[in-house]
Amino acid sequence: MTPPSITQLLIILLIIVLLFGAKKIPELAKGLGSGIKNFKKAVKEDEEDNQSAQNERDPSQIKQTQTQQDSTQDSTKKQEA
Template structure:
């Protein structure tokens, strides 16, 4: 099963126009576009939150090492 050829795509397009009407198709496309845009922005926000959480974990691991190093120099 490969990609549909041009006549098959035209038949599919004709069926879509018959089902939804020519006036509804731009509205459907607009809704799909907004959905994709929203999905991408949520993915970016999730990526930023993940990076922030990872950097906080790294800082937490580094802080005890700094505390140990300063306490060792004070006792020496």
């Protein structure tokens, strides 16, 4: 399948302008842009919330994990000797 030619794209653009009107198209684009901006902002906030929640519970988990790793390394060293 070949990509649409310039003539076909112009016809599609003309149909869109006729359907929505010249004034409505910038409003639609603005709404789409602000929607994307809000979505990105929400994703960023969610990632920050997850990171801060992980940092809050990490100190106790880090100690437990380090203790488990130390005991595993000690037992591995004993088995090798």
